[in-house]
Amino acid sequence: MADFNSDFWHWYIAILTIISILACVWLLRWMSTGHSKSDTVEDTGHVWDGDLTELNNPLPRWWLGLFYITIVFSAFYLLLYPGLGKFGGILDWTSQGAYEEEVAAMDAKVGPLFARYQQTSILDLTKDETALKVGERLYANYCTTCHGSDARGARGYPNLRDGNWLWGGSPAEIKTTIMQGRQAAMPAWEAVLGGERGVDEVAQYVLSLSGRATISELAAQGKTKYEMFCVACHGADGTGNTALGAPNLTDNTWLYGGSLTRISQSIAVGRNGKMPAQGEFLGEAKVHLLSAYIYSLSQQQ
Ligand code: HEC
Ligand code: HEC
Incomplete structure (x- = not known):
């Protein structure tokens, strides 16, 4: 019962439970008095329709017996299983x-x-x-x-x-x-590539790898940078390397999105997917x- 982090709640719950059970016993004993030998029965003093009197009969004995059984049951239950605050019960049963x-x-x-x-x-x-x-x-x-x-x-x-x-x-x-x-592990390249312009150039070249329309002047400059920084993982032809988890950049299938913005973002800030x-x-x-x-x-x- 590690959920109790202070002894206060342990005692609070345990004592309250025991008092409640004792109170039930007291209530039952009180209800059972009145089984007197005499035939006179107390009434509650409530009378309706002229002659309908509410009597104060004690509960039938069999009924009282049932209540006593539930109390004995609860006492045994609390002895065997967790229920009284931190007390784990002598059976050591846990839901875990x-x-x-x-x-x-x-x-x-x-x-x-x-x-x-x-x-x-x-x-x-x-x-x-x-x-x-x-x-x-x-x-x-x-x-x-x-x-x-x-x-x-x-x-x-x-x-x-x-x-x-x-x-x-x-x-x-x-x-x-x-x-x-x-x-x-795909590092962030923005600083290495000399800022946004460098990223734009390489991104254009990456687009060209999957045969998409590009600004050819930028792509040409991007190619040089690609050969310098990217071939180690993505390969000279851009088909990637499964030993490093480096994606194929020529198949127009994108893990992080294939729009120019998304590709530029992949290059600028890097990507570190984890399975x-x-x-x-x-x-x-x-x-x-x-x-x-x-x-x-x-x-x-
Ligand atoms: C150290 C190896 C390595 C280098 C060098 C590298 N990459 Fe990557 N790149 C990766 C890996 C690994 C991934 C996959 C990341 C992931 O799965 O989270 C990736 C992902 C990408 C993606 C996203 C692909 C997709 O499908 O969304 C692009 C675009 C990309 N790289 C471009 C480049 C460019 C351009 C360069 C050179 C500036 C470069 N990479 C350099 C390893 C590298
Ligand atoms: C917390 C999220 C997460 C859970 C859960 C997860 N995966 Fe993955 N998985 C990933 C990510 C992210 C990648 C890509 C890693 C990368 O960028 O290289 C991946 C990659 C993979 C790959 C490699 C794909 C490839 O193209 O090579 C396989 C196979 C895979 N997961 C199978 C599973 C299976 C089977 C389960 C269930 C037992 C599973 N994954 C549960 C996040 C998850």
Whole structure:
């Protein structure tokens, strides 16, 4: 019960609970007096319609008995389970522990199935309808927040269906991406390129790489700068490098948007997309199935 950060609330709740229960006992005892031998019954003094008198009969004994049972039950409950402030109950039951037991039971149930899938190659799994269904469900649980429910991504989050890969699209590369995560590092170039003008020139040249209309004078100057600063990662021909996650700049598919403004922004301030590692969190068996599902998506083109 780490939620209690001061002893005050612990005692406040515990004492209030105990007082309430004792008050119930007192109330019941008070209600049960009056089961006298005599046949005379008190009335409350309320009379309606001339002769309708409200009597003050004590509760029937069986009814009182039920109330006493609930009180005994609550006393035992508070002894065994958490409820009295910080006191955790002598059974040491926690909702966290119950959850962990459930997870362990589930793992024991589906573990062998996942282990069998893990022995199967990713390529073979893509032919296994059931495996892909499991992969799809895992995707829906863990990946949609960033890559979208249709896996088509969003700005800054790559489309996983289009067959364009930042980090490589082989089954092994996809699995590495998901297991270990990826950290892209595209430095900010504005200062190096000599300010806005330099960025404009290179941006024009980048546009020309995917065959788009450009201001040719600027693009020509941009080419020189590109060869000086950009080839190391994006390649002389602009097709990128999957070892570095450097995108292909010739295919007119853009992670951060393909308008001149967006491209200039990518160049000026840099981009540092991060795919979080899932291996430790999900375990290799689940990642294996996810890889098969992602790979199968890219093969549907
Ligand atoms: C150190 C390697 C490296 C260098 C050098 C580099 N880039 Fe990049 N670039 C990357 C990486 C990695 C990404 C992907 C960033 C991400 O995924 O967040 C990227 C992304 C981009 C993008 C965005 C692409 C998209 O799809 O939205 C553009 C445009 C770009 N780079 C242009 C350039 C230009 C122009 C230069 C030279 C001035 C350059 N890069 C130099 C590594 C580099
Ligand atoms: C917090 C957001 C986030 C979550 C959650 C996330 N991803 Fe990613 N993922 C990214 C980003 C951002 C990139 C691109 C990194 C870069 O710029 O290079 C990426 C890249 C990838 C790539 C590489 C794409 C390529 O073109 O090479 C794959 C494959 C991938 N994610 C699969 C998954 C799977 C499967 C899951 C679910 C287990 C997942 N991702 C969950 C943000 C996320």
